[in-house]
Amino acid sequence: MMINKEQVKRTTTIKPILRPSNRERRPQWALGYVDVAPLSNSPNEGYAFDPMLNLIHIDEKWFNHDKKTRPYLMLPDEESPQRNLQGARHVEKTMFLAQSPVREDYVAQRSSKNRPEGTELMRNIKVVDTNPPNSPNLNRLDLGTYLRTTMELIKVVQASFKELDIDTLDNIFITLQQVMECLLKCEGGNEYKLPHMRKAKLRREGRFPDSLILASSLYEEASSLVLHF
Template structure:
């Protein structure tokens, strides 16, 4: 075999100069090229060959020692000691809030040659219409009584109210009912759980028997698990419903924050919305269009997050693992519960845990 062209130059020594420089000083190809004395085009080729790699660092919640211990015990409580499988969480409802905007300050589009990039203008970023919504999901399953497949989408509700306009404008006279955003307080959250989430569970939950656990985060607006009004309203549902806090500073232990809100937002962005009513309608439609496999995949990711949390002894300094869930589902090999890793099993065997 005859080789043609110039042989590649060994530039390992120049690239090794990057190790002695703080990563904050080499966040761009230009700055890294200035440090090691190589052209930017050379570094781009090294990125293509894998000698250099681009990584994205995401800011995560700062955890205290108490937070780490709480996270650790929360994750351990979801493991069956006999089978070492994580709980299927079929009786758990995850609720969480998220802010949706009519448009983002930065958006990416794919254009053909000759097409003009869209121009989007607002008076100020503060004038971008937004709304806070509460979503509730559980794990999809087959109803053991009716044998019907239930996708476990319980609903999504916006924190909003209809109020008459105080003054006239070019768009509407005074007194016209307008949709306005409502702040999330303990009272509004309390009302949302009782008037929205509980009736949805009563109407859509597949099994008439069995306890239901509603998992919420530790935000100040949350209500206590023994809240008397919630307990009374839950008793009217004809089933045992209880509230549970997820560990503080732990969005990685809620299924909605593990890709479901991003999936809803990706669908919502395909719809052009200009008013608050149109935005809420787009969010609602995007929520109900979510495939059941997307929700199920989020719960599998939640089990893996628990496993990673145990391996890190309660810390959140881990990268989510790519589990090829879509491929496993196509092949019919996606499990209901994953088995805890060997590192997590070693922690379970420690005397302090036993």
């Protein structure tokens, strides 16, 4: 395609159509990751996003061990391998999930047949928070962690985990906070262009943030919007 001097080449991304309920849920979810305490006594300094150091994103994705069409490099007199299955649904699949226990210590308030009053105990804390519907850009795994081949799946996943640089993870979580900030500006919509932060330059200069700061005015507007939904 020929481009003249007056034209600018741009790319666009197809985004999900958001229902009214989606637009309501998205700001609520994003505000849940903002510290409700301002940075100082001056409200003009804004509110900090949670650094998300204890946050785990799980992508419930099936990995197919084979695909319908597969190319082979063969000699001219070789026959193509015969591959038969009862149906496409019978392709062997694997799903990787992860979980990390979150617990708290507490003291028994009453005696029971199992333990006396005052016994120090431990219990699990439920911390599962599902993403808003039709919002793939609110899952860290869709913002920069991409999958490789499914051949020898377990070894490949382990290798990918070891190869993944810690700076890449930091970049993606900051990008997630950028997405949250943008959707709050759009009142829960997805009509935004993600701004460039020049993360590599910030890191070289020692100014890469642990978390982004949400402007006080935007926080107040978004909080008011959520109350009126």
